[in-house]
Amino acid sequence: MRHITVFLTCLIILFQDASASPVDFENQTITVAIEQEPPQLNSAKATDQVSGMVLGHLMEGLVRYDRRGRVVPGVATRWEMTDDKATFYLRKDARWSDGKPVTAHDFVFAWRTALKPITASEYAFIFFPIKNAQAINKGEMPADQLGAIALDDYTVEVSLERPTAYFIKLTAFVTFSPIREDFFNAKGDEYAANADDMLYNGAFIMPEWTHSASLKMVKNQNYWNKDNITLNAINVDYITADTRARLNLYTDGKIAFTRLDGETYKDALSQRFRIRRFTTGSVFFIEYNHRPERVTSNINLRKAIQHVFDPDEMVNRVLAVPGNLRGESIFPVWLNGVEDKFRREYPAPTARYSVATAKQYLERAREQLGGEIPPLVLLVGDSPTATKQGEYMQGLLLNKLGLEVKIDVQTFKQRLAKMTSGDFDMVGAGWGPDFDDIMTFGDLFASWNLNNRGRYKNPAYDRLVRIAMNSTDPKTRMDAMGEGQQILFDDAALLPQYEQGIIYLLHPKVKGVVRRVVGADPDYTHAKVIP
Secondary structure: OOEOOOOOOOOOOOOOOOOOOOEEOOOOEEEEEEOOOOOOOOOOOOOEHHHHHHHHHHOOOOEEEOOOOOEEEOOEEEEEEOOOEEEEEEOOOOEOOOOOEOOHHHHHHHHHHHHOHHHOOOOHHHHOOEOOHHHHHOOOOOHHHOOEEEEEOOEEEEEEOOOOOOHHHHOOOHHHOOOOHHHHHHHHHHOOOOHHHOOOOOOEEEEEEEOOOEEEEEEOOOOOOHHHOOOOEEEEEEEOOOHHHHHHHHHOOOOOEEEEOHHHHHHHHHOOOOOEEEEEEEEEEEEEOOOOOOHHHOHHHHHHHHHHOOHHHHHHHHHOOOOOEEOOOOOOOOOEOOOOEHHHHOOOOOOOOOHHHHHHHHHHHHHHHOOOOOOEEEEEEOOHHHHHHHHHHHHHHHHHHOOOEEEEEEOHHHHHHHHHHOOOOEEEEEEOOOOOOOHHHHOOOOOOOOOOOOOOOOHHHHHHHHHHHHOOOHHHHHHHHHHHHHHHHHOOOEEEEEEEEEEEEEOOOEEOOEOOOOOOOOEOOOOEEOO
16 A cells, blocks of 8 residues: 555664563464554545555455465455446355454445545545445535445445446555444544554454554454454554664564565575565555745656656665666556557657756756755655665765755655655655556546645546546557656656565465555464464
């Protein structure tokens, strides 16, 4: 999801009894660490990967993803789809964690809530294929005019604003999760603030949440598919962005899973741990602030930076972790095109590395900006990887272009707040896929998308996004995004840095953990502990 959590908040580790085991076969429990406090567990407002991972265990939408990443029935047992309508038929054994049934009304209420302007959901746009959704989000129509209605307690009928080839895939996304109106209204502003301020309909519930320290998820006895859930508890006993601390916890037998970086990778190799690999499907980039008052709104300045950045150096020398790919486009290599992968059919344009060319662009920028360029503020997260990347960019721009860069290191939550308010010139950002379609990346830099934090705006790009959104013909859609990819390059709208491949350690007695490009990752829903 989502704002990628390489840029994470560094939080307190709670040290526990050294005799505790990270896996328990008898009780079917595992202990893990997460990299940050979930910033937002209100499904109508969540935007980040960690919150999405937690919510993926606690909540279930109309559809869900199976172990192979395919869309399968969730609360809905089946659905019918036409160009202008989708109808979902809900199972009658779906229950909330308090035992009450999950109904069609819960979905309609959740979607209306996310779209209301007062909610300020940054994912409101994901509902825009539904009739009247965009007008509601703009405050031009009341929420009860949304083209999604409960025909009865167990049937949701959705009228579409336009043909949307990927609509069923959208409904697996966390913002489409149900919310029960009576519980939501009773909690008010406290909804989802603490463990007892939430109601769950997924495979697990969360009885404990100690902010900035730990949380616990246990098997939901009211979940319709509970007989196929083996784990009884997922104990998140540690929250820390420090990869070294997490490796130590793994080595000391306190957690069953940890991700590695360039530094800890070497230690894991020396200890002969089995190192696993996974391509996340996410892209990382420098996002510029395009607001008129910011110097980074100048295309020649952005072009100068484009011509001195070497993505191979970023991948091989800075990240130094197996599996990462050089950044060339906002569209990663795994996305499907018409008959092959999109990037094979529409190769990404690339800038020729040339300091001389970059300096020519820089001189034009100085002329347009009226003299010397002031220090640029680069906003980054507080994880070791994020600060390392920030320091690399700082040195690169100083040494190659004589540009001074001030690094603004912030916790994950504060970084998101500063991105939203536009308090940056450049920001180390990332985006992971929300659903399995090119549009999950294609509309990120559309002018109406609130996740477009730098407020990039190009009417030609917006037009192409609309074409790809409104068509069900694969070639029409991919041709539009191929043109869009060129526009983003020509405008130097962003600076692609790398496509993320990660390496990690998993306790050998834990089986069935699903790593996936789309949906909750890692997913422990089908995990189990073997003897």
